[in-house]
Amino acid sequence: MYEGPVQDLIDELGRLPGVGPKSAQRIAFHLLAADPADIGKLQDALQKVKDGVVFCDVCGNVSAETTCRICRDPRRDPSVVCVVEEPKDVLAVERTREFKGRYHVLGGALDPLSGVGPDQLRIRQLLTRMSTRTDGQDITEIIIATDPNTEGEATATYLVRMLRDFPGLAVTRLASGLPMGGDLEFADELTLGRALSGRRSM
Amino acid sequence: MYVRHLQVSDFRSWEHADLVLEPGVTVLVGQNGQGKTNLVEAIGYVATLGSHRVATDAPLVRQGCPRAVVRTAVVNEGRELLVELEITPGRANRARINRGPVPRPRDVLGVLRTVLFAPEDLALVRGDPGERRRFLDEVLTSRAPRYAGVRSDYERVLKQRGALLKSAGAARRGGRPADLSTLDVWDGHLAAHGAELLAGRLDLVADLAPHIAAAYAEVAPESRPARVLYRSTLGGSQPEGVGVPGGPRADREVLEDALLAELNRVRPQELERGVSLVGPHRDDLDLALGELPAKGYASHGESWSFALALRLGAYELLRADGTEPVLVLDDVFAELDRRRRAQLAKVASGAEQVLITAAVAEDVPEELSGARFEVHGGEVRRV
Secondary structure, eight states: OOOHHHHHHHHHHHTSTTOOHHHHHHHHHHHHHSOHHHHHHHHHHHHHHHHTOEEOTTTOOEESSSSOHHHHOTTSOTTEEEEESSHHHHHHHHHHTOOOSEEEEOSSOOBGGGTBOGGGTTHHHHHHHHHSOBTTBOOOEEEEOOOSSHHHHHHHHHHHHHHTTSTTOEEEEOOOOOOTTOOGGGSOHHHHHHHHHTOOOO | OEEEEEEEEEETTEEEEEEEOOSEEEEEEOOTTSSHHHHHHHHHHHHHSSOSSOSSSGGGBOTTOSOEEEEEEEEETTEEEEEEEEEOTTSOOEEEETTEEOSSGGGGBTTBOEEEEOGGGHHHHHSOHHHHHHHHHHHHHHHOTHHHHHHHHHHHHHHHHHHHHHHHHHHHHTTSOOOOTTHHHHHHHHHHHHHHHHHHHHHHHHHHHHHHHHHHHHHOTTSOOEEEEEEOTTGGGSOTTTTSTTSOOOOHHHHHHHHHHHHHHHHHHHHHHTSOOSSGGGOEEEEEETTEEHHHHSOHHHHHHHHHHHHHHHHHHHHHHTOOOEEEEESOGGGSOHHHHHHHHHHHHTSSEEEEEESSGGGSOGGGOOEEEEEETTEEEEO
């Protein structure tokens, strides 16, 4: 245990995800030795993240304005919407540079253990979004890209149920299966089993 | 297969232990409390990622140490694999195969297969249904490691669904409308994973039953015939003949539909009690001698014989599948009478590798002579 402010800082840092007690200690002492100007910059950034960041009215992604960059972009196809759990998942899909549609961020997945039900997620907003036209276009395809774990799969199933009454809407789920560049022999049975059941004809 | 080398650090009472083993019989002899069982427990842990004595990992780590390490070199059909496990209570364990890390510890399942018989196994006959479910799942995972994943998925869904039932029940009692829109979703997932686990267990029992009956007849020829029967929460809607030797194989989709229908039927009770009442987590393996259930009716000797028959049946089944598991007999000879000792010795002497622990060397039948280690005062020495 250190005294006073240093220990407070270590405790606060240690509560961040992915930061253990040792890392927290390292960061704390790094900050202690850092240039006051750098600390000021960090302080500003922290302050701004709470005050300056808003969530996009349309998709729920983190944004600097009321509508995010992707929802404002006329080159992005408004008829295809990719539904993800977190803003960081938007970034992951964006990195592929394959997807030219738009997003909808749920803000999590169904997780009764943590008290998260459909009302805590942005599902109602998705349904409202379905019934309004964007740039004169209807949404014709929803791609469900929730995590391939228990909670993500349950969320996907729930969304499919909610969306099946929209006429002419295609609802798809991201394929799950073998990683590229991997070896078939090292794939675990669950992944390989899923890849088998989701196989496509060539 | 056999274990060629076992090394443990900070595991149970052992700061460090190093044993070079051979195929055939190995007997670990030592006074009580010297740590014989801890050594075979380590081998069992590598095979099942669980201990036969405790449900959590914390007791496995030597007092005051952050983690325990178990290293085993396993030889299977002439090829050697090195499996290393680092056990850190409260954190995810880490595993390596041939010095290469694997993404999840459960990827080491299947490298080493063991059948372990210990005094605790009396609970298989006399204990709660949970003991018998654990036995079935252990054998299931030994046969097809995939089921470790199926089981953990099922348990995750079960937990989530339980949380939902509890909050929905509380809302109802408070006069608020319960949000049941997502319960259907969890029902669907529970039925899907549950059906897979159930199908696996039913087929396993169908395959296992004849081996258990034969083993019991050998161990206790004077007793009534032993029967095992899987009893699921499906009751009357369980498909006819499934889970019985010679019957049809279990159909996952049929079971899934049956589970869903049953879930629908009991939903009011589930909401009232806030627990999941249908699914393989509430099933049992019925053990019977003649017409009577073993639990409550079998004598002490018969209960022991039945527990032994369950383990030997599993051993014979794994053997029939084509892999020779390592047989571990932990402190059991002292508990058995002369004729059961002789029967067990007969089976054990045919095994590729048998590891035996005993407090007194004289308890071990003469047919089972082989390498002998003395365990005393934190040291293990070959004699």
